[in-house]
Amino acid sequence: MPSFRLDPAVAEAFPGTLIALVTATGVRGGEPWPRTAAALDELERQLADGSWQPADENDPRIEAWHGAYRSFGTNPRRIRPSVDALGRRLVKQGALPRINPAVDSYNAVSVRHGLPAGAFDLDHVTGDVVIRRADGTESFTPLGEPDTVETPKPGEIVYADTTGVLTRHWNHRDAHRTRVTEGSTRVVFVLETLHADRDGHLLTAAARELRDLLTPHADRTAVEYVGPAQPRADV
Numbered sequence: 506m507p508s509f510r511l512d513p514a515v516a517e518a519f520p521g522t523l524i525a526l527v528t529a530t531g532v533r534g535g536e537p538w539p540r541t542a543a544a545l546d547e548l549e550r551q552l553a554d555g556s557w558q559p560a561d562e563n564d565p566r567i568e569a570w571h572g573a574y575r576s577f578g579t580n581p582r583r584i585r586p587s588v589d590a591l592g593r594r595l596v597k598q599g600a601l602p603r604i605n606p607a608v609d610s611y612n613a614v615s616v617r618h619g620l621p622a623g624a625f626d627l628d629h630v631t632g633d634v635v636i637r638r639a640d641g642t643e644s645f646t647p648l649g650e651p652d653t654v655e656t657p658k659p660g661e662i663v664y665a666d667t668t669g670v671l672t673r674h675w676n677h678r679d680a681h682r683t684r685v686t687e688g689s690t691r692v693v694f695v696l697e698t699l700h701a702d703r704d705g706h707l708l709t710a711a712a713r714e715l716r717d718l719l720t721p722h723a724d725r726t727a728v729e730y731v732g733p734a735q736p737r738a739d740v
Contacts, residue, residue, distance in 0.1 A: 506739050506740065507627065507630055507632065507633050507634060507666075507739070507740060508633045508634070508737050508738060508739045508740070509524070509526055509633070509634045509635075509636070509693075509729075509731050509737070509738050509740060510633060510634070510635045510636070510731070510736055510737045511524070511635075511636050511731050511732065511733065511736040511737075512635055512636060512637035512638070512736075513736070514637070514638060515636055515637060515638065515662060516732070516733035516736060517733075518576070519573060519699055520733055521698070521699050521700045521701050521702060521703075522697070522698070522699055522701070522732055522733065523697070523698050523701035523705055523708055523730060523731075523732040524636070524695060524696070524697050524730065524731045524732065525695070525696040525697075525708050525709070525711070525712035525728060525729075525730055526693055526694070526695060526728065526729045526730070526731065526738055526740050527693070527694040527695075527696070527712050527715050527716050527719065527726065527727075527728050528627075528691075528692070528693045528694075528725075528726065528727050528728075528729070528740045529607075529691075529692050529693075529694070529719045529722075529723040529725070529726045530690065530691050530723060530724055530725045530726075531690060531723050531724025531725060532607060532689060532690050532691070532692055532719070532722060532723045533722045533723070534605055534606055534607055534686070534687040534688060534689060534690075534722070535687055535688075536606075536722060537606075538606035538609070538610065538718070538721075538722055540717075540718055540721070541606050541609050541610045541613065541718050542609075544610075544613040544614075544617075544718065545601050545603070545609060545612075545613050548595070548601065548613060548616065548617060549595075549599060549600050549601065552595060552596070552599065553599060558596070559591075559592030559593075559595055559596065559616050559619070560588070560589075560592055560619030561589070561592060561593070561596075562581075562582075562589060564619060565700075565703070566588075566619040566620065566698070566700075566704060566707075567586065567588065567589050567592075567619065569698075569699045569700055570586040570588075570589065570621065570675075570676075570699065571586070571589075573662075573675065573699060574586065574674060574675070574677075577638070577660050577661050577662055577674075577675075578658060578660060578661065579661065579674045579677075584674055584677050585677065586621050586674075586675075586676055586677060587615070587621045587622065587623065587676050587677060587678070588615050588616065588619060588620060588621045588622065588676075590677075591612060591615060591616050592616050592619075595616060601613065601616065605685070605686060605687040606687070606722065607624065607685050607687075607689065607692055607694075607719070608624065608685055610694075610715060610718040610719060611623070611624055611694050611696075611715060613718075614696070614711050614714050614715045614718070615696070615711075617711075617714075618696075618707050618708075618710065618711040618714075619707070620696050620697060620698055620704070620707060620708060620711055621675075621676040621696070621697045622676075622694065622695060622696050622697075622711075622715075623672060623676060623679050623694070623695045624679070624685045624692055624693065624694045624695065625664075625671060625679070625683040625685070625692065625693050625695075626683050626684065626685050626686070626689040626691065626692055627691040627692060627693055627740070628689070628690070628691050629682050629683045630666050630671070630683055631666045631667045631668040632666050632667030632668075633666065633667070634664055634665070634666050634671065635664070635665055635666075636662065636663075636664055636675075636731075637662070637663065637665060638659070638660050638661065638662055638663075639657035639658065639659060639660065639661045639662075639663045639665075639670065640659055641656065641657070641658060641659035642656070643656065643657055643663070643665060643669055643670045644656060644669045644670065645657055645663075645669060645670035645673055645680060646669075646680055646681045646682060647673070647678055647680070647681060648678060648679045648680060648681050648684050649681065650681060651681050655673070657670055657673055661673065661674060661675075662674070662675040663675070664695075668682070669682070671683050675697075676695075676697060693740050694715055694719075696708055696711050696712055696715065701732060712728050713728075716728055727740075
């Protein structure tokens, strides 16, 4: 049973951090997920009729992540937080990508609530996962680019297990090794905020919404939280 840990240096630099870990075991990704399909369709309908817009870089939720990226040397307008990039893609194309039901579920929840989200296949995670600053020696293979190896810059915040880096620039992009596929059966989904005092209720609602989408298609689901006050959770 791996644990997720928030490194003290990251907690000190970002004291409002709160991360929801939504775990699902016995996931059945090969069956239809009608509620997820409906959630995607509804977001696209609301965008089309003008009743809703995804958060953009002027929204405090996205603006906070831009500030965090700049603090560790990443230009957030060139390398965007995942929720920022997803919202921009939705506005431009009028539709969200359809990857597989599990990924589609967290994409829908992420863009609806303006919170970064990601996921890891726990069968491909080695040891514990730590949210920490990179030291410049780690390796990272980007999602969809299995032949590419990158080295995060020292000080960049990453998720990392004992084998390597699982995300770059905190939440810009996930690794290929731990990608969630239709065949993944043990998955942990991650939702994040930098301002728990302001947006903690959004994070709680988003975690609950994601769990509700997962529950009909998994044997078991659970939610844990990691932050400065509780820097470790087993999943």
